[in-house]
Amino acid sequence: xxxxxxxKRFPMAWFYLALLVAYPLLVYPxxxxxxxxxxxxxxxxxxxxxxxxxxxxxxxxxxxxxxLHLGIAAFFGIGAYITGILTVPAYPFQVGFxxxxxxxxxxxxxxxxxxxxPTLRLRGDYLAIVTLGFGEVTRxxxxxxxxxxxxxxxxxxxxxxxLPGVLATPLSxxxxxxxxxxxxxxxxxxxxxxxxxxxxxxTNLERxxxxxxxxxxxxxxxxxxxxGINAARVKLSAFALGCGLAxxxxxxxxxxxxxxxxxxAFDFNRSIIMLCCIILGGLGSLRGTLLGxxxxxxxxxxxxxxxxxLIQGANINPNGNPLLTFSNWKLLIFGVALIVMMRFRPExxxxxxxxxEELVGxxxxxxxxxxxxx
Amino acid sequence: xxxxxxxxxxxxxxxxIEVLKGISIEVQPGEIxxxxxxxxxxxxxxxxxxxxxxxxxxxxxLWQGREIQGLPAHEIVCRGICHAPEGRKIFPRLTVLxxxxxxxxxxxxTKQIERDLQRSFELFPVLAQRRGQAGGTLSGGEQQxxxxxxxxxxxxxxxxxxxxxxxxxxxxxxxxxxxxxQLNREGMAVLLVEQAARMALKLAHRxxxxxxxxxxxxxxxxxxxxxxxxxDAYLGE
Numbered sequence: 001x002x003x004x005x006x007x008k009r010f011p012m013a014w015f016y017l018a019l020l021v022a023y024p025l026l027v028y029p030x031x032x033x034x035x036x037x038x039x040x041x042x043x044x045x046x047x048x049x050x051x052x053x054x055x056x057x058x059x060x061x062x063x064x065x066x067x068l069h070l071g072i073a074a075f076f077g078i079g080a081y082i083t084g085i086l087t088v089p090a091y092p093f094q095v096g097f098x099x100x101x102x103x104x105x106x107x108x109x110x111x112x113x114x115x116x117x118p119t120l121r122l123r124g125d126y127l128a129i130v131t132l133g134f135g136e137v138t139r140x141x142x143x144x145x146x147x148x149x150x151x152x153x154x155x156x157x158x159x160x161x162x163l164p165g166v167l168a169t170p171l172s173x174x175x176x177x178x179x180x181x182x183x184x185x186x187x188x189x190x191x192x193x194x195x196x197x198x199x200x201x202x203t204n205l206e207r208x209x210x211x212x213x214x215x216x217x218x219x220x221x222x223x224x225x226x227x228g229i230n231a232a233r234v235k236l237s238a239f240a241l242g243c244g245l246a247x248x249x250x251x252x253x254x255x256x257x258x259x260x261x262x263x264x265a266f267d268f269n270r271s272i273i274m275l276c277c278i279i280l281g282g283l284g285s286l287r288g289t290l291l292g293x294x295x296x297x298x299x300x301x302x303x304x305x306x307x308x309x310l311i312q313g314a315n316i317n318p319n320g321n322p323l324l325t326f327s328n329w330k331l332l333i334f335g336v337a338l339i340v341m342m343r344f345r346p347e348x349x350x351x352x353x354x355x356x357e358e359l360v361g362x363x364x365x366x367x368x369x370x371x372x373x374x
Numbered sequence: 375x376x377x378x379x380x381x382x383x384x385x386x387x388x389x390x391i392e393v394l395k396g397i398s399i400e401v402q403p404g405e406i407x408x409x410x411x412x413x414x415x416x417x418x419x420x421x422x423x424x425x426x427x428x429x430x431x432x433x434x435x436l437w438q439g440r441e442i443q444g445l446p447a448h449e450i451v452c453r454g455i456c457h458a459p460e461g462r463k464i465f466p467r468l469t470v471l472x473x474x475x476x477x478x479x480x481x482x483x484t485k486q487i488e489r490d491l492q493r494s495f496e497l498f499p500v501l502a503q504r505r506g507q508a509g510g511t512l513s514g515g516e517q518q519x520x521x522x523x524x525x526x527x528x529x530x531x532x533x534x535x536x537x538x539x540x541x542x543x544x545x546x547x548x549x550x551x552x553x554x555x556q557l558n559r560e561g562m563a564v565l566l567v568e569q570a571a572r573m574a575l576k577l578a579h580r581x582x583x584x585x586x587x588x589x590x591x592x593x594x595x596x597x598x599x600x601x602x603x604x605x606d607a608y609l610g611e
Binding site: 209212213215216219220222223224225226227228229230231 | 425427446447448451452456457458459463464465466467468472475476477479480524525528
């Protein structure tokens with residue numbers, strides 16, 4: 001078993017990370033892009049980081065362990081609402097960001113375990129239906145428990161994290177104002193930092209005993225049991241980690257948005273889009289998941305509004321014909337893209353490298369042949 | 375001395391259907407025992423019951439004198455009973471090497487695992503050639519070898535081998551049986567379920583004949599091979 005760490009496995013990872021760290025500091029590209037598109041790309045990147053954490057959590061459950069989870073958005077929402085309850089002025093807790101982050105993650109993980117414990121013996125479609133149902137139940141609960149969740153209005157304002165005093169001087173050198181509402185870059189680095197932590201954690205888990213047990217269960221549960229794997233516990237751990245990461249993403253989302261958003265932000269569509277992200281990128285592949293999020297969330301949050309703006313700006317559509325609004329075509333393009341993917345590259349854009357890596361390490365084989373055969 | 379494994383009056387089934395109706399089997403240390411019988415007799419269920427994949431409704435399984443029935447499967451593996459399930463059940467998208475490493479999942483003695491890996495490659499040289507290849511891309515015979523090698527990676531005291539000849543060329547079956555015999559000489563006990571009754575009985579020391587959930591005959595393997603009833607029913611003579 002090799003213990004390859006992140007930089008060695010992703011030689012390009014350092015390059016992309018440096019790019020992402022540098023982008024907001026250079027100021028000019030952000031301003032230029034904003035003039036061009038009227039969208040703060042930096043802010044959208046922050047949301048992409050948050051959704052990446054959510055997708056990585058889902059990837060643990062669906063990609064590694066092979067449990068079809070259709071309600072991940074519920075755990076995203078649970079994280080957001082735990083953060084809301086723990087931090088908004090309307091409640092007496094106001095525990096601060098770090099505590100809220102920890103408790104949101106732990107709370108969502110705990111709920112994941114509570115949902116998983118009785119249902120994980122279900123397989124395939126049945127588990128999918130249970131998680132789908134749980135997602136909808138959660139959404140309606142959030143909406144109807146108005147005394148606690150403020151119904152469709154959501155909880156706000158979620159206060160920004162407290163900056164440690166020692167950071168004030170280095171931040172001023174970098175030209176970042178220490179005010180969260182004035183400078184998107186604080187959220188940007190917070191989300192990026194947490195995403196990097198999650199990626200490092202998962203890269204190591206992938207190669208651990210637990211990571212191997214997840215994959216073995218996905219491949220064949222009976223055989224995995226015969227190898228001495230405690231299937232129930234291993235599946236539950238995947239569920240806990242996946243849901244916990246979703247809760248963490250939810251906490252970041254609520255903090256960045258300064259509101260929990262309404263319950264409808266955590267609906268079935270959100271779950272499906274996250275699932276599409278990991279399928280597009282390659283189930284069970286870290287790099288694939290990240291690419292999938294960039295492509296799909298980027299398309300949704302950046303490309304679609306930009307194209308809408310262009311169409312409006314070009315004055316093609318003075319009467320507001322819905323067929324001439326790009327956003328209305330979004331889901332159609334989504335669907336067609338997925339169908340095309342399934343036909344021509346069912347393993348995803350960047351499939352898991354495990355197989356390929358072993359090939360390079362032991363016996364060189366033509367790569368394309370193997371991927372076809374899978 | 376108690377037998378290595380003693381199954382006593384074992385009942386089990388799937389939902390309302392009772393498949394095993396009070397079977398009793400013994401395996402002595404260092405013995406190869408064949409379990410033969412026609413389709414649906416309950417041979418596979420017997421192995422599943424021993425390895426903990428199927429819960430008994432009644433009866434006992436004694437392992438070196440201690441009751442293990444009802445224990446979860448992963449704990450039974452730790453005691454030295456490895457199950458190579460029917461239909462190979464290799465991990466198709468893991469490489470050959472990873473499949474073998476999964477076989478040693480219950481062990482933590484890294485150095486010995488590494489030596490056992492080399493040993494598997496010596497026993498089945500074709501696996502060494504294919505070590506980096508995904509398990510699902512192997513041929514049927516190679517997959518069966520991988521399944522056996524993977525079970526051996528658990529360093530079993532008792533190997534439960536389910537239908538290793540299923541759908542394989544006779545030459546490959548001979549190869550797999552050779553390896554089983556070799557490991558048996560080194561002390562590993564084997565409980566072998568097989569439809570190819572003649573080959574199984576030639577390999578085994580003792581045999582049991584199973585019919586619709588019950589053991590109907592047991593004897594030394596040579597005696598079963600020459601028994602008129604066994605010949606008529608299972609050896610096709």
